């Protein structure tokens with residue numbers, strides 16, 4: 001087996017993990033754990049739950065590395081596992097409330113320019129359209145469209161009834177369609 | 182706009198990590214992070230090393246724990262590839278609870294059958310239901326920890342489903358088959374659960390191309406229960422399930438289900454990907 005180190009690509013590391021290399025798993029962990037912790041923390045206020053979800057995620061990576069097809073970014077694949085592990089954690093222990101954050105509104109003008117550069121490339125003026133949605137609709141779009149969760153999973157993540165998620169998604173879709181048409 | 186030239190700087194990375202950005206900007210950052218290793222590395226100062234070390238220690242402990250590896254090794258030994266063996270080993274219905282439940286229920290039916298032939302109804306009722314329920318439980322988003330991984334690979338999904346089904350079904354069939362020789366009545370009557378069990382298992386899979394797996398299994402369970410209970414109530418026959426008409430109907434249902442499954446096997450892959 002090849003030696004796995006910092007210079008290996010994510011794909012090579014994942015292949016080595018599939019062959020049972022714990023060294024490769026650690027390199028992968030050191031490379032990805034930080035941003036996963038940060039991103040999960042935006043969806044879960046309890047650091048203990050975040051730590052648990054990171055554990056579950058890398059145990060899943062260990063068990064299912066062989067299932068990675070080589071298509072798409074490894075980062076996106078790992079994130080898909082992480083967000084589902086978070087939903088699982090909320091299934092075991094529902095969160096108190098999902099943070100509907102509207103931080104630093106005075107920076108909005110500056111930020112919307114940045115948003116357009118990023119989201120504008122792939123999604124038209126999605127950033128602008130998202131910004132004009134109400135916070136309730138926006139969190140639902142983020143959980144379903146951007147985090148790729150099903151209605152039921154999004155409901156669990158957001159602590160809402162599935163029916164509410166479905167209606168809000170319908171309203172959001174209508175609003176976005178009008179905006180992006 | 183041409184290629185993406187925008188990246189995070191240390192200041193924005195810090196603000197994002199601290200939760201001091203609007204959710205729209207956060208969405209932009211998150212979409213970018215998925216594709217940019219340089220910017221992902223900017224998140225490293227935001228999480229303390231001792232916290233990461235602690236999480237890693239826990240991961241090592243869980244990864245190295247033997248746990249389900251006996252089943253994994255057995256499957257691997259039977260020629261199943263390692264990745265599939267791992268995923269099969271995490272099948273919910275294979276966990277101890279399910280297997281214990283199956284064994285206990287069958288044991289009760291078997292003990293009852295020893296003391297009162299009427300209790301054969303209970304055995305013949307339960308033995309076909311358990312493998313079907315096990316199959317329904319062993320896939321579908323509601324119960325499957327590996328679901329999103331399976332769902333991302335439609336081709337191997339069917340392969341995995343086949344292996345899982347084989348394992349689940351044999352885990353329910355084996356105790357029932359072992360109990361059969363000790364049951365009252367003729368050897369044929371004691372094996373009367375086999376054809377309905379196969380029909381219900383394959384039928385659950387076939388119906389799952391159109392319905393949620395647990396709905397399919399529940400529907401077939403109600404149907405089978407009504408047959409057995411009717412036989413007992415109306416004909417006072419605990420061996421009603423063993424009568425030629427019921428057996429022939431089971432075989433017919435099995436053949437139809439198998440044909441449907443063969444034609445619809447593509448849809449079955451879709452079941453694994455189905456959104457609620």
Ligand SMILES: [Zn+2]
Nearest residue numbers: 188189217220
């Ligand atoms: Zn970047």
